[in-house]
Amino acid sequence: NAGVTQTPKFQVLKTGQSMTLQCAQDMNHEYMSWYRQDPGMGLRLIHYSVGAGITDQGEVPNGYNVSRSTTEDFPLRLLSAAPSQTSVYFCASSRGVRGNGGYTFGSGTRLTVV
Amino acid sequence: AQSVTQPDIHITVSEGASLELRCNYSYGATPYLFWYVQSPGQGLQLLLKYFSGDTLVQGIKGFEAEFKRSQSSFNLRKPSVHWSDAAEYFCAVGGDGTGFQKLVFGTGTRLLVSP
Numbered sequence: 001n002a003g004v005t006q007t008p009k010f011q012v013l014k015t016g017q018s019m020t021l022q023c024a025q026d027m028n029h030e031y032m033s034w035y036r037q038d039p040g041m042g043l044r045l046i047h048y049s050v051g052a053g054i055t056d057q058g059e060v061p062n063g064y065n066v067s068r069s070t071t072e073d074f075p076l077r078l079l080s081a082a083p084s085q086t087s088v089y090f091c092a093s094s095r096g097v098r099g100n101g102g103y104t105f106g107s108g109t110r111l112t113v114v
Numbered sequence: 115a116q117s118v119t120q121p122d123i124h125i126t127v128s129e130g131a132s133l134e135l136r137c138n139y140s141y142g143a144t145p146y147l148f149w150y151v152q153s154p155g156q157g158l159q160l161l162l163k164y165f166s167g168d169t170l171v172q173g174i175k176g177f178e179a180e181f182k183r184s185q186s187s188f189n190l191r192k193p194s195v196h197w198s199d200a201a202e203y204f205c206a207v208g209g210d211g212t213g214f215q216k217l218v219f220g221t222g223t224r225l226l227v228s229p
Contacts, residue, residue, distance in 0.1 A: 035219075040123075042118075042204060042219040042221040042222055043158075043204065043206075043219040044219075045216055045218070058216060059218075090157060102163050103148075103158075104160075105150075105158040105159075107157045108157055
């Protein structure tokens with residue numbers, strides 16, 4: 001049981017480049033979310049999904065796109081990378097209240113934009 | 115809007131001593147409350163959660179937390195800290211209805227354990 005798998009673990013981008021952060025879970029969880037973690041700011045919600053085909057914005061969505069074509073996958077796209085997007089990104093999934101309720105987190109992607 | 119305050123950025127505790135990490139939340143409806151722990155370079159691991167019922171909840175690794183609605187608090191406690199507990203701890207709040215999936219995290223408390 002792999003849980004939540006994020007790839008890549010590390011990435012360096014140049015300003016203006018685009019890329020996709022991959023996230024996959026094998027627990028058949030309905031809910032999936034993307035967070036970014038910055039020093040002194042905790043985790044902030046970027047986008048989330050309550051099921052395949054349904055996504056919505058979180059607290060800091062600008063510059064990011066998501067899609068949820070399957071239950072398992074929830075990729076995060078950076079459209080035109082900026083230095084302000086240098087951060088650690090975490091994907092998380094949950095069965096919601098009907099399950100154990102807590103989110104299971106991936107190990108993160110550390111992104112640097114130069 | 116929901117929010118979480120963890121007033122202590124750093125806490126140092128001697129090994130074997132008791133620990134209490136503070137968490138205050140703001141949420142307009144029934145809150146779901148969580149504590150997560152993050153070791154350096156790792157993801158977050160769920161320690162415990164509160165949805166309803168008994169206000170004292172037990173978690174993994176010997177941690178417990180008490181929900182106090184009147185104080186809007188959900189403090190994390192451990193009676194005897196081990197060196198392996200050194201990590202960063204995050205409190206988070208979500209809610210029923212459409213709020214559950216939008217967990218809001220505090221800024222974290224870094225726990226240092228001295229010998």
